[in-house]
Amino acid sequence: MKDIRFDNVTKSFPTRSGTPFVAIRDVSLAVAEREFVAVVGPSGSGKTTLMRMAAGLDHPSEGSVRVGGREVTAPGPDRAVVFQQFALFPWKTVRENIAFGLRCKGVPRARQDEIVAHYLKLMSMEGTEDRFPHQLSGGMQQRVAIARSYAIEPDVLLMDEPFGALDAQTRTVMQEELVRLTRKEPRTVLFITHAVDEAVYLADRVVVLARDPGRLREIIDIRPTREAEDWDSRPIDQVMDLASFTHLRTQVWRLLRDQIRPDD
Template sequence: MATIEFNNVGRTFHQGDQSFVALKGVNLEVGDREFVAIVGPSGCGKTTCMRMAAGLEQPSAGNVRVDREVITKPGPDRAVVFQQFALFPWKTVWENIEFGLHSLRVPAKECTQRIEQYIALMGLSGYEKAFPHQLSGGMQQRVAIARAYVLDPKVLLMDEPFGALDAQTRVAMQEELVRLARRHPRTVLFITHAVDEAVYLADRVVVMSRRPGTVREIIDVKSIREAEQWDALPCIEDVMDQPAFVRLRTQIGKLLREQQGRGVH
């Protein structure tokens, strides 16, 4: 698969005669098939990190590498899932999931097999001919995730993918993503404002400082999750009731409050 490396990354934005430093000296490595979530105050550069890993933006200093290759542009080895579902409204569920496969020149038979696999995995069976406006927000995001996974990318980049969903649907999608990530692991960089979501989903949680953003602290969740056997618990509410989960959530929340000087997002 692949690793993601941020090597002394900085990003400065210019607006007319003014400029501001969004990121400074970011060093981070996401391991092969590791799920890493980034949390931090608003404006700390979380999304900018994701966009640079996607090749949608370039750093002003340092570099971002995937599998030791410096990223200069988007590529098929990296798939992105945004907060807004970004589906083609004139295409059906099947056609939206199929879209990226055309550029990869996947043979027709394999293309059909892949689409059928992820339609089934994401609970979209029976909706193949539906258009996005006929689906709920949660269903639309399932299509967006299926469209990313069907490309078989080395890296999955997710920018607050559940931020636009209602609370109940968000929980359902978090559980769905955990199931999918365990069954079909990818190297994942996940951006979120929600501490609970980060601790529930990730192997490690990166806490960023206020602007200019840099890595404040990295919290290991995977070893605790495995020791406490969270994956054996039936639902997210049971995981969140675990003393170790509460302790991690409190620790990360305190770090964020130190950076924000106010309540956690």
């Protein structure tokens, strides 16, 4: 397993005016090995930019991003990315989509079948092996995307609004599924979301960003409360009714409220 470190990271983009747009300024953040960190912030606070730099899809203008102590210079098999759009191959079956990364790594076919069967069972998807993406609901498609990411056994899982395209009911189910999966087979997770409830329910810590430019505002530690009250064994609706959950959600929301504009 590996940790993620952002050390004094600034990211700017060129503009037509010649004055660079600063998306993130001087952000330092450490995500410990096997820790689940959710990042929230208003639009324009640099949430996705942080994730893309950890993935090696963008690079800091200043500072450094390291995974497992090594500077990130490009995408790598130690990091899997799950985007909001499901990004499945429409011409491949569920089985073939999940096995795609394994095949690229040269994993023997028999072992591919074992791994695919394991994640089909873990994601409650038995019986869908031979279906194509268009035959699945949005929630099921995202389960396939998550299973495909887990199947290659990455050290780090980077998730950018993975449930943002789902309806409210499906999103709730997927949040419970992700808690179950990440507690059973923990990875180092950086999870980007706009939803405060989602961040508090899923994460060990919630990172709150401010904007103009994006910068670290505060970090809220969720894990001690979650473990003390055993949130993971309770249905999500029971957890969200707890006074402790309401307190933490309000704490995060107050940090965000003065950053949000009417047009967000």
